[in-house]
Amino acid sequence: MESVGVAVLAGDQLTRDGLVAGLASHPAVEVYLGERQRSARVLLVVADQVSEEVLGGIERFGRSARHRDLGVVVVANEIREHHVMRAVELGLAGLLHRRDAGFEQITRAVVAAASGRAELPAAVTRRLLEQLRTVQRDVLGPRGLTVSGFTERELEVLRLLADGLDTGEVALKLNYSQRTVKNIIYGVMTRFGLRNRTHAVAYAIRSGAL
Structure with a gap:
């Protein structure tokens, strides 16, 4: 298996050097240094407390990273709830308590x-789900949207297309005109930059909307 390129961001040089040395013995990961850091797939951040300064460092690294889907793993003693939400926006994919994080746990989270x-603590996952439900109820729902970015009407059409129906059959099934169905499909393609209806269905499936 190809090793995962990881960049390390730590509050002090001693901690950083220790992480680089410890991770060097794990074949599943490779620590990228210097200019090569920009090519890392994962940013490993170690801090006593996740502060605005730490989040700013993550954001700056993300802007210079070559991978737009950069994953972020944070190892910290403390992180406040509002900082968790901001970290998620910046790509947080792993959160470990510093007291419990050995090199094996860190490596698994990076991979x-x-x-x-x-791989997030259950309490963080629950809070994120609560936030999603709130956004769906108070913001997206009144506008006819879902968390996926599709409207309920768009999902109805895409679901039937995924079942193999053509636009005429979809129109008949939903009691729409065929022109309305085509306009809905065109709206999805335009908004998400998709090539055709097949691409639209595939995109909806990959995004978890269908």
Whole structure:
């Protein structure tokens, strides 16, 4: 298996040097140094407390990173709730308590982040779900949108297209005109930059909307 490129951001040089040395013995990861850091798939951040300064460092690194889907793993003694939400926006995929984080746990979190999986404490996951429900109820719902970015009407159409129906059959099933169905599909394609209806269905499936 190809090793995961990881950059290390720490509050002091001693901690950083210790992490670089410790991770060097793990074949699953490779620490990138110097200019090569910009090519890392994962940013590993170690701090006593996740502060605005730490979050600013993550944001600056993300802007210079070559991978737009950079995963962030944070190892810290303390992180406040509003900082968790900001960290998620910046790509947080792993959160470990510094007291419990050994090199094995850190390596697993880094590999998971590189593969697009998030390994977060149950309390953080619950809070994120609560936030999503609030956004859906108070912001998206009144506008006819869902968390996925699709409207309920768009999802109805895409779901039927995914079942193999053509636009005429979709129109008949939903009691829409065929022109309305085509306009809905065109709206999805335009908003998400998709090539055709097949691409639209595939995109909705990959995003978890269908």
